[in-house]
Amino acid sequence: MKVIALIPAAGMGKRMGAAINKQYLLLNEKPIVAHTIGVFESLPEVDDIYVISPEAEIPYCREQVVERCGFRKVRDIVAGGAERQYSVLNGLRAIDGTPDDAVILIHDGVRPFIPVAVLEKAIRVAAEHDGALVAVPAKDTVKVAVDGIIRETPPREQLWLAQTPQAFRYGVIRAAHEIAAAEGYLGTDDASLVERLGKDVHVVMGDYRNIKITTPEDLVLAEAFIKSVKREE
Numbered sequence: 001m002k003v004i005a006l007i008p009a010a011g012m013g014k015r016m017g018a019a020i021n022k023q024y025l026l027l028n029e030k031p032i033v034a035h036t037i038g039v040f041e042s043l044p045e046v047d048d049i050y051v052i053s054p055e056a057e058i059p060y061c062r063e064q065v066v067e068r069c070g071f072r073k074v075r076d077i078v079a080g081g082a083e084r085q086y087s088v089l090n091g092l093r094a095i096d097g098t099p100d101d102a103v104i105l106i107h108d109g110v111r112p113f114i115p116v117a118v119l120e121k122a123i124r125v126a127a128e129h130d131g132a133l134v135a136v137p138a139k140d141t142v143k144v145a146v147d148g149i150i151r152e153t154p155p156r157e158q159l160w161l162a163q164t165p166q167a168f169r170y171g172v173i174r175a176a177h178e179i180a181a182a183e184g185y186l187g188t189d190d191a192s193l194v195e196r197l198g199k200d201v202h203v204v205m206g207d208y209r210n211i212k213i214t215t216p217e218d219l220v221l222a223e224a225f226i227k228s229v230k231r232e233e
């Protein structure tokens with residue numbers, strides 16, 4: 001069974017507000033996205049990796065990330081779109097011809113702390129079902145507010161915070177993305193596109209350290225996680 005990783009890293013990092021795109025900020029002297037790609041590169045189950053980058057940054061990504069780190073499984077760097085969903089769709093179209101039963105792992109380029117064991121589990125679950133969503137249980141009580149007034153308090157035991165990877169068979173996720181694009185539906189993750197087709201996406205227990213580096217506070221956490229890994233080594 002073929003396993004392909006798509007790494008969307010074509011965002012502009014507006015909430016980070018850094019001088020360069022956050023995926024290229026250095027963590028322990030290496031770009032964040034290089035840490036992320038490295039986890040997939042190290043996993044024997046993963047055959048091919050496709051990185052999705054802003055078009056103008058493809059040469060930088062190739063030279064400063066892929067070649068510099070010597071990644072051997074990165075088959076191409078694909079130009080992203082204006083939204084994450086369009087970037088992923090570009091990635092899926094770039095691997096047109098992939099067998100429908102191949103497992104596709106879609107993982108944010110700015111989630112460098114994904115544990116290998118979680119990846120392995122996601123691959124297994126996606127191979128058996130319509131899809132696998134890595135997520136962690138909500139620790140806080142979550143409220144739904146409309147115009148500043150609380151309208152709902154969903155039962156916490158049913159609430160999961162979606163992370164990545166989100167993993168699917170190629171035929172399922174390509175169809176889900178093409179249908180969403182044709183219908184003008186925009187979701188904030190890939191699983192929601194599969195869910196809206198009535199398919200069952202199974203939850204895989206994630207890890208609270210698998211943060212999406214989004215705002216400056218996340219960099220502080222990321223530095224702390226890197227230090228704690230070094231201490232354990």
Ligand SMILES: Nc1ccn([C@@H]2O[C@H](COP(=O)(O)OP(=O)(O)OP(=O)(O)O)[C@@H](O)[C@H]2O)c(=O)n1
Nearest residue numbers: 008009010011012013014015082083084087109
């Ligand atoms: N058009 C986009 C937007 C996002 N992403 C990627 O999707 C992941 C999750 O997105 P997010 O953290 O929201 O990144 P940004 O869009 O860069 O952040 P912001 O919304 O603050 O601009 C990141 O690896 C990001 O590079 C992408 O490939 N294409």
Ligand SMILES: C[C@](O)(CO)[C@H](O)COP(=O)(O)O
Nearest residue numbers: 084108162163164188189212
């Ligand atoms: C896909 C995702 O990582 C799930 O949490 C997330 O939705 C992507 O981030 P964004 O802020 O919606 O771009």
